[in-house]
Amino acid sequence: MATAGSKYVVQRLDGVRRANLAVVSRTIDRLRIASQTAISDETGLANGAAANLLAQLRRIGLVEDTEIAATGTRGRPRRAVRLAPRFALAVGVEVSVEAVAISVCGTDGAELANSYARQERRPDSLPAAVLDVLAEYEKLLGANGLPPLTASLVIALPGLVAAQHLRVPPFGWTDVLVPDLIRTAPPAVRRLAFLNDGDAAVIAEAALRPEVECVAAIHGSDGIGGGVSLNGRLFSGAGGAAGQFGHVVVETGGRPCHCGNRGCLCQYVSTTAFAKDVQEGATLSALGHRGYAAHLATRARQGDSAVLTLLRHAKTRLSQAVDVLGAVLSPETVVLTGNLAPLTPWLAFSPSSWTPAQEYRAEWSRPVVSSALGQDSVVRGAAVAARAAILDDPLGFATA
Known part of the structure; x- marks a missing residue:
């Protein structure tokens, strides 16, 4: 049996302390400015334990002292801490x-x-x-x-x-x-x-929506990728392969894809696919995928009929993939990121647009919105x- 002085017990206690330091650090981050009392209340740690952990975080430089203004008209401000911006x-x-x-x-x-x-x-x-x-x-x-x-x-x-x-x-x-x-x-x-x-x-989109249980992102680069966040945690799946929304099949026997399937979403909705459809490979090469997405958005705003037709067809394909995503995961929101973000005004849709005859389908249809981070998500x-x-x-x- 391990004794109090054994290496096993020392390592185990060190692990517990590191875990508690992480809890306190994340609590301070969430509250932005936190008093010792608030940390104790939020974490359930005793005041003495919270004080001890805060003292260690001060020593290593993760937190710095600040003040919280008194709530009444009298009294001195309360001592508090916040994260030091230049710790790491x-x-x-x-x-x-x-x-x-x-x-x-x-x-x-x-x-x-x-x-x-x-x-x-x-x-x-x-x-x-x-x-x-x-x-x-x-x-x-x-x-x-x-x-x-x-x-x-x-x-x-x-x-x-x-x-x-x-x-x-x-x-x-x-x-x-x-x-x-x-x-x-x-x-x-x-x-x-x-x-x-x-x-x-x-991860970026879920961080902007901490109250949302399930967030899905459909990400545009040269093709289409994506990811899923459940309760603030990344869902990667077996081998890290979850969220490959570009390989949802939206047309049986459709265009061949490098993955071996036919009719994958990325063959219809991506900067590569768009440039191929309108025969603008040279423009794509000159501007790059990021620049070409912005270029298509500019032309759509100017009423370019070829681009608007292209995006209308892409929206139909995208809605097919989102229906599959909604039926499997039922995310509260689907965010278009990367090179799809500039094109969201023409690709986004909401379940409120369904007719009564489509009510059952609307149960798993989800709103598709633009990333607030644009192409930098x-x-x-x-x-x-x-x-x-x-x-x-x-x-x-x-x-x-």
């Missing part, structure tokens, strides 16, 4: 088929710096891409005068992300070992992790995930 950096990265975007946020979630650069040459391998990202991150810190704090860095990719392996078919990168990639990170990057781009998008979602890692283990990012 939360870094989100999106590596897409055409560009690398980086968002650097403070511990409080405020964005401190960002960059977006189209890539003329694709890296030969994922390890090479990670090294390029780390170099761009260092340059971004220097250009914005940011100190080299400890960091949590999450890279979002258009591929399947599992605990030990990565597959990025658009780049031809298959069966890349995650532990090998993590070892390339410099000492200041205390955590390096990877996400599917659609998963990153839904992936990089911001990666930053949200990076920041969550800091709050979940603040001791892991302490400098002393």
